[in-house]
Amino acid sequence: MSKRKIVLAFSGGLDTSYALVSLREQGWEVLTANIDTGGLHSGEGDVVRARAEELGSARHFVIDAREELYARVVTYAIKANYLRNGGYPSCVGAERLVQAEKVVQCALDNGADAVAHGSTGAGADHVRYDSVIRALAPQLEIITPIRDERLTREFERDFLRQHGFETSDKVTTYSINEGLIGTSIGGKETYGSWDYLPEEAWESTRSIKDAPEDGVELILAFDKGEVTSATTLDGAPIEGTGPGTPNYAILRALNVLAAEHGVGRGIHMGSTMVGNLARVGFEAPGMLTLIAAHRELERLTLSNRQQATKLQLGNTYGDLLHEAVYYDPILDDFRAFLDSSQARVTGEVRVRLQKGNVIPLGSRSPYSLLDAATRQGVVYGYGSSLWTGEQARAFAHMYAIPGAIAKNAGPQDK
Structure with a gap:
């Protein structure tokens, strides 16, 4: 009887290294897929491959997804000016959509029975991976040793060392994930x-x-x-x-x-x-x-209205993507708006x-609103040929009325 086959999303880090050895011990034929979304520099792909083979991968795949990631994720993050909570560009989290899709396709192409990833249950990545797998291939079993066994990084390090695999102490101190976005x-x-x-x-x-x-x-x-x-x-x-x-x-x-x-x-x-x-x-x-x-x-x-609307819709779009709402049709609506806004x-x-x-x-820019105003004689802080001083006075008078009414609403002191 042949072994059941599983495709492991493999980065070469501590969690996926532990998962590879652990799954082999459980009797799985483990294929590893390293999805390059910008985290592999010169020669690093070979290092990851060597690590996978050392740990017992039956077959290792390197899949270049950088261009697709940029086209589907990065482009719209820039168009939206998306920064989570005003500061964080959703560095690796937004990449999981493409990574998970590629791992699922690799599993389907190779007749696998299951997919595995090294996410813990403490973050959001396990939800991101599972959301894609459930949507695209619900028939595949999802195996997550780190999440299910609730392991510490020190335990994983010692496990690998006990099995004869060299493992640096640094990997237990920091969990580092690198991609194109950050x-x-x-x-x-x-x-x-x-x-x-x-x-x-x-x-x-x-x-x-x-x-x-x-x-x-x-x-x-x-x-x-x-x-x-x-x-x-x-x-x-x-x-x-x-x-x-x-x-x-x-x-x-x-x-x-x-x-x-x-x-x-x-x-x-x-x-x-x-x-x-x-x-x-x-x-x-x-x-x-x-x-x-x-x-x-x-x-x-x-225009100001375009910028204000984009700020709201762009943040909502980015938050949904960050939170693994990958396949709701509303995202297509957001992308259509963002594309239109960039004309x-x-x-x-x-x-x-x-x-x-x-x-x-x-x-x-050839579409500069500032240049268009200057051509019509409007220069901020200098003057305008589009209106007279009397018209400016009248505008200021009318503009102040709502505020004056609000200020004087209510009982008046005698």
Whole structure:
């Protein structure tokens, strides 16, 4: 009788390493799938493959999902200017949709009986994975050793060592997940609300103290809300980009460059989808740079009503995606609105990256509302040929009336 077959979403980290060995011991034929959503750098895919084979994977798959992730998730996060609770770009959480879908497809393609992932029951990732699996392949069994056995990272480390597999102590101190959008970092300091992560916990970003004093200026070009290039002021593409570079590669290059200037560090604290408060460190240098630039271009090209409506709907869309509401048709409605809102968000933004800050210095666009006003003789703080002083006085008089009425409502003192 052949073994039952299972596909494990495998990152090479502590949790999935434990899961691979544990599932083999339970009699499963374990296939491993490493979904590249931007967390694999030069040579790292080979390292993960070697780890999977060392731990006993029957077959290992590496699936490149970076372009799909950008097109389906990152593009709309930027169009929405989405930052969870105003600050967190949903670093790895938003990537789980694509990762889980690829793992399910791998399981179906290889005739697997089940899917496994290394999520704990304490965070939101287990809900994200399960939501996709239940929607796309309800016939597949879901096996989650870390969640079901409620294991500590120290136990997992010792288990692997007892089975003859070398395991670093660092993996028990911090749980690190890296992707195209950013990196999440969890550890003892994030279990409470007071302590900040120490310098050694950060993966890619320089401290503000060690970042270059002078910073760097860039020009980011957008077409209908999508970044098309990142260059220096003299027009040279930043390292890692060039003509024909896909969007995801521009984000990846900005992750490197902005990290050198201390951009992107933060600790997010907010309610999870199950209601408890959680805290996690993150690094998202490229994403925070793009959102800051994109927002600045929208200020030049969108009306106040467009911006206000986008703020509300964009946050709702991002929250639903973060909370694993992946397949509700309302998300298609949100995306249609976001696409429509970007019709005029075309142009360039000049930004400075300096000592942890993203500073928009200027913007220009063929759809500039500021230029349109200037052509009609309206210059803020200087004057206007569209109205007279008498008309301005009349407007101010009429505008003040509702406030004056409200102020004087109610019984009057005698």
